[in-house]
Amino acid sequence: MTNPLYNFATTEHSASGDIFTSLGINGQMLLFQAVAFLILVFVLSKWVFPVLMKAVDDRQEAIEASAKAAEAAEKKAADAEEQLHELMKEARAEAKDIVATAKEEANAMIASSEEKAKSRAEKIVQDAHEQLEKDIIAARKALHNDTIDLVALATEKIVGKSISESIDKKIIAEAVKEQA
């Protein structure tokens, strides 16, 4: 039995006489195919690939720009965070100062209020003492006068008549003074 593959090779070869023809290679066709391919390459290079390359470049640029923007935003965020930390730090320090100052002021105010209250209380007490003194003096004086009047009245009753009001008062006052 004949091998069909062997037949395949020999039949083609024997029919044409040369290997290129049996493989279907033809100079004219090869040239035509080459020219057709070169035209295709030209058409693609001229009108298709530049547009696609531009699209790729644009996309690449957009990606790079986005990456840069993201990087800048990240840096900005980091700066803002740092700034925020600084501000917070400053604010805390300021708040601490304010609290300290407020405390000091409050203490001063308390001390001042205490001082004022104390002096006022002292003044009130002093006034009260003075008033009391005045009242005592006034009371004494009143008592003194009443005593003189009583003595004068008693003396008048005993003596029977009054000498004169001014002499009576003078005598009585001297008597009271002596007793005192």
Add this chain to the structure above:
Amino acid sequence: MIHNFASTGIEIHVGAGTLFTVGGFAVTNSMLTGALAMIIMLSLFAYVVRKLQRGEYNRFVGLTQWAFEGMLGQVYSVIPDQKVARKVAPLALSIFFIMLFGYWMSVLPGLDSITYNGVPILRAVNADLNFTFAVAIIVFLVVQFMALQAHGPIGSLKRYFRNPVKDPIGAFEGILEFIGEFSRYAALSVRMFGNAFAGEILLVILAVLTGFLSVIALPPFMAFELFIGLVQAYVFFILTVIFTSLAIESHGSHDDHSLTSQDHSPSDTRKKHAAVSSE
């Protein structure tokens, strides 16, 4: 040509079938399918470009942009020189997209069943050696041009021809490099052709063998073909970029047979050499 393959009536042609001739020029089924792939691809790109210019976005535009950006990123990561990368990117990206769309045409319904003058109308352009060879030759020329620009004529020649007395290992390596310059591009084109051609045959044979059940049997294989198409297009694309990078990278360290250079990190260079050697 095999007539009546396995007695099923399937005819398998390594070369593309001629549908008709225009002024003596043969129009093949792969050309027609390739033109269809090109029109679909350009229409989709036109739609995406219009949307992008208007600043309108949707999922398809986003997907295209994502794929484009990913591929462009690959070019920039393999070729550290941004100027060279910008020059190579259009070619490499064109290769990726046309290979992808061309390959995906092989899963269109009607493969091998819709015929004109007895020739199937649909055949993936990647399953035509004329196309894969043409692209590989263009890549080869561009890579050599880049190398010439980077190293100058003498520098470029030094990549292959070194003094065997002063540096016998380097001279041998240069010869291997010279042979490799041709073999790697031949491999590049034949790999793509082999995968696309085999994929088409697989689908045709599977359709014939399963008969009416092909409605159920074919979709998983079609999906697999779509995936393979994506992988193969990517391989063609990335190898184009790697070959360019290898060609333009500094060869000043050849005297000490080091793979490192000032332009690339050792790990990058190792990766590239590993990728090439794995071919």
